[in-house]
C-alpha cells in the first residue's frame with residue numbers, strides 16, 4: 385500500500401497504466417447482453433468480472449452507486465463487496481455517489497463514503513456542490529484525514545447543466561469558475577508532489593466552455609475526472625481540445641462503451657488498451 389496522498393497515487397497510476405477510469409455501471413441492458421440475471425446477484429457477477437479482468441490494467445474504477453441502490457439493501461451490499469474487491473487491486477476506486485448536503489448531514493456522508501474502514505468508502509467520492517462548496521467541508525476534511533480524494537462536480541457532461549453551471553455571478557465569474565477556484569484553494573493547503581487530493585468533474589463533452597467562461601484550467605492543481613468518453617460521444621480528440629495543456633491531470637472516464645465489450649476478459653482488456661493508447665498525447 386502506497387503512502388502517497390490520493391492525488392499523487394492516482395498521478396503515478398495514470399502514468400503507469402494510462403489515464404483511464406472504467407465506470408462500473410451495471411445497467412439492466414448490459415446484464416442482458418452479458419447473459420446475467422437482472423438482480424443483485426447478476427450485478428455482483430458483472431461487477432466482479434469487470435474488476436477481476438481490468439484490475440491490473442486501469443488506473444481507476446468508478447462504481448456508480450445508483451445502479452446498485454436500485455436493488456435496495458441487496459444492491460448496496462453488492463456495492464460494498466465491489467468496493468472491497470477494487471481495494472484488492474492497485475487501481476483506485478472512486479465511488480460515484482454525487483453526495484452533497486448541509487454541513488451537519490454532510491458529516492454523515494463523509495463518514496460513510498470517506499471514513500477509514502467504512503464499508504462504503506473507496507479511495508475517493510464524487511460530490512455535488514449545489515449547497516455550496518463550504519457545505520462539503522466535512523468531506524474534504526475527512527478525505528484529508530484518511531488520505532482519500534474528493535471529486536467536485538464543476539462542468540458536467542450533460543447539456544442540462546449549462547443553465548446553472550455557466551451562470552454569471554457578480555457580473556464577472558461563472559458558477560463553475562467559482563467552484564473550480566474554491567476547490568483549487570483547498571489543494572493549496574495540502575502536501576503533495578504532483579497533484580492534490582481534491583479534484584473536479586469536468587465532462588469531455590463540454591467543447592469550448594472553459595474558454596467561453598474564461599476559466600484557466602491550467603492553474604488547477606488537482607486531478608480532473610472527465611466522463612463523457614464513449615457512449616456520450618466524446619473521444620480522445622475532445623479530451624485534448626477541452627483541456628489543452630492541463631490534459632496531464634485528466635482522468636478520462638468511460639462506462640458503457642467498455643462494458644459493452646464484455647463479458648470476455650480479452651475484449652475488455654482490448655477496449656481499455658485501445659482507449660488508453662488514444663489518450664497518450666505526448
Ligand SMILES: O=C(O)c1cc(=O)[nH]c(=O)n1[C@@H]1O[C@H](COP(=O)(O)O)[C@@H](O)[C@H]1O
Pocket residue numbers: 407409446448480482510539540541542585586587611612613614615616637638639640641
Ligand atoms: O460524476 C460522474 O462520474 C459523471 C459526471 C458527469 O458530468 N457526467 C457523467 O456521465 N458522470 C457519470 O459517468 C458515467 C458515464 O457513463 P457512460 O456514459 O456510460 O460512459 C455515469 O456513471 C454518470 O453518472
